[in-house]
Amino acid sequence: MINSRFTVAVHLLALMSAGRERCAEAALTSEIAAESVNTNPVVVRRILGSLRKAGLVSSHPGPTGGWLLMQEPREITLRDVYRAVEEEALFSMHHRPPSSHCAVGRNIQDTLETYFGEAECAMQSKLGERTIADVLDDVMARVRAPAV
Amino acid sequence: MINSRFTVAVHLLALMSAGRERCAEAALTSEIAAESVNTNPVVVRRILGSLRKAGLVSSHPGPTGGWLLMQEPREITLRDVYRAVEEEALFSMHHRPPSSHCAVGRNIQDTLETYFGEAECAMQSKLGERTIADVLDDVMARVRAPAV
DNA sequence: GGAAACCGTAACCGTATCTATTACAATTAG
DNA sequence: CTAATTGTAATAGATACGGTTACGGTTTCC
Numbered sequence: 001m002i003n004s005r006f007t008v009a010v011h012l013l014a015l016m017s018a019g020r021e022r023c024a025e026a027a028l029t030s031e032i033a034a035e036s037v038n039t040n041p042v043v044v045r046r047i048l049g050s051l052r053k054a055g056l057v058s059s060h061p062g063p064t065g066g067w068l069l070m071q072e073p074r075e076i077t078l079r080d081v082y083r084a085v086e087e088e089a090l091f092s093m094h095h096r097p098p099s100s101h102c103a104v105g106r107n108i109q110d111t112l113e114t115y116f117g118e119a120e121c122a123m124q125s126k127l128g129e130r131t132i133a134d135v136l137d138d139v140m141a142r143v144r145a146p147a148v
Numbered sequence: 149m150i151n152s153r154f155t156v157a158v159h160l161l162a163l164m165s166a167g168r169e170r171c172a173e174a175a176l177t178s179e180i181a182a183e184s185v186n187t188n189p190v191v192v193r194r195i196l197g198s199l200r201k202a203g204l205v206s207s208h209p210g211p212t213g214g215w216l217l218m219q220e221p222r223e224i225t226l227r228d229v230y231r232a233v234e235e236e237a238l239f240s241m242h243h244r245p246p247s248s249h250c251a252v253g254r255n256i257q258d259t260l261e262t263y264f265g266e267a268e269c270a271m272q273s274k275l276g277e278r279t280i281a282d283v284l285d286d287v288m289a290r291v292r293a294p295a296v
Numbered sequence: 297g298g299a300a301a302c303c304g305t306a307a308c309c310g311t312a313t314c315t316a317t318t319a320c321a322a323t324t325a326g
Numbered sequence: 327c328t329a330a331t332t333g334t335a336a337t338a339g340a341t342a343c344g345g346t347t348a349c350g351g352t353t354t355c356c
Contacts, residue, residue, distance in 0.1 A: 029332090030332075031331090046333095046334090059331095060331085060332080062331050066332085067332095095343085096344095
């Protein structure tokens with residue numbers, strides 16, 4: 001199971017997107033964000049740091065400081081976010097290399113890397129169909145029409 | 149990152165599929181299998197136990213005992229294997245529930261479960277396009293034409 | 297009936313990863 | 327100068343995972 005960094009990253013970008021609709025210059029502080037996510041501000045800063053490295057957000061220290069979106073919510077796909085916070089391949093290979101004395105053991109990793117790569121690519125492509133703006137729209141629709 | 153159980157499970161089914169081409173009644177023992185995978189027989193038995201629960205293999209104790217395929221390799225997709233060994237959702241939600249005082253915090257999990265579910269579904273669908281027979285064919289093609 | 301070869305599973309260990317937390321230096325606005 | 331913020335290292339605690347040992351249950355075969 002994939003860790004929760006991706007989930008938190010999308011949450012944070014949705015927060016910043018919502019904040020920007022009220023005031024474009026108001027930066028989100030890690031402390032305020034941490035309250036919404038229900039975690040520690042350091043955890044927020046670490047994840048936003050990854051997003052900054054990917055060019056999605058910027059940060060500024062000091063009073064009036066905080067974090068700002070660097071791209072339009074409509075332009076940021078969940079795939080962009082995923083790739084900003086997840087570095088490794090989705091599927092892991094054998095813990096220890098399989099036997100080289102066995103035809104299957106000798107060749108299955110190459111085979112599986114091909115097949116698994118296709119599957120991960122399909123997953124990322126689906127993520128690429130949704131943006132942060134979609135997420136915020138969906139969240140706000142739920143605010144107006146809460147589940148029964 | 150997903151653990152290596154899925155990888156090992158596919159490896160084991162490919163081994164059994166290869167063994168069956170030589171002799172349909174010869175069961176694969178967890179000890180022989182563990183040598184190819186380069187792990188401990190108990191690890192093999194644990195994973196094959198999951199596959200048995202899914203109806204993909206059967207086991208038999210005693211001398212001449214071991215593990216046998218219960219379905220045609222051409223009928224077993226990687227999706228079947230994935231679902232046999234992976235129980236939880238691919239993406240994890242927040243470690244602690246987000247703030248209920250925030251519109252985003254209150255609704256984002258429902259939104260993300262929808263979007264993440266679509267992405268996981270796309271990944272599984274791609275896995276569904278490949279079978280154990282495909283894996284073994286690909287492995288054997290590499291045996292005949294090794295990479296340079 | 298007894299020995300040998302399997303599976304089934306519980307128990308435990310060491311390691312890695314993840315989240316949370318504290319602490320503190322660096323930067324900036326006012 | 328003060329206060330508010332980021333940046334990051336260090337650490338702790340929890341969890342998951344793979345590896346290993348141990349041992350009981352089942353089956354084959356002599």
